Every structure is written in structure tokens, then in C-alpha cells.
Amino acid sequence: MNSRGSLQRKCVKGHPKAASRCSGRCIRWYPRLELPRGPDGTRRFEALGGYPTRAQAEAALAAALARHAHGLTLDPAKLTLNQ
Numbered sequence: 339m340n341s342r343g344s345l346q347r348k349c350v351k352g353h354p355k356a357a358s359r360c361s362g363r364c365i366r367w368y369p370r371l372e373l374p375r376g377p378d379g380t381r382r383f384e385a386l387g388g389y390p391t392r393a394q395a396e397a398a399l400a401a402a403l404a405r406h407a408h409g410l411t412l413d414p415a416k417l418t419l420n421q
Contacts, residue, residue, distance in 0.1 A: 342372045343399045345392065367395035371402045 351364040366388035373382040386402055389395040 343369055343403055344372070345369050345395050345399065347392075348388075350388070362390075366390060367392050369395045369399035369402070371399065371406065373406075 346368045348366055348368060349360045349364050350366050351360075353359045353364065367390070368388050369386040371384040371386060373384055376382050384402070386395075386398050389398060
């Protein structure tokens with residue numbers, strides 16, 4: 339399966355969307371990488387953090403997709419605290 343990703347735009351201050359009070363300072367872009375399904379068939383995702391601009395989030399998502407395409411993913415179950 340090929341990996342896919344998506345971007346989410348969120349307000350870090352919790353403004354409701356209908357209020358239209360968000361400025362550039364309270365908006366963050368969150369890329370998510372969809373991983374292959376788990377052994378029990380559940381969907382798995384890897385969160386890549388929050389970025390202030392969409393361009394930075396897209397670049398991080400593209401880098402993660404390239405890393406995953408080459409088989410360089412990290413398994414969270416096998417990571418130690420130092421890694």
C-alpha cells in the first residue's frame with residue numbers, strides 16, 4: 339500500500355470556526371501520515387507536529403512520504419526514550 343497524507347488546519351486558541359476570530363498567530367497546520375493498517379485491521383496514523391505555515395507543513399509531509407517510500411519509518415513500539 340502506498341502511504342498517503344493529509345493536512346489539518348487548527349486554531350490553537352480554540353476559537354469556533356463560525357466566529358472567524360482566528361489570525362495567523364493562532365493557526366497551525368498539522369500534517370498526518372497514514373500508515374499501513376495494523377494487524378487487527380485498524381487504521382494507523384503518524385502525527386508530524388504543528389507548523390505555522392501551510393508550505394512548511396506540506397514540506398514536512400512530503401519528506402515523511404519520501405522517507406516512508408524508502409522504508410525508513412520508525413516503529414513506535416520499538417523506540418527507546420533516547421531514540
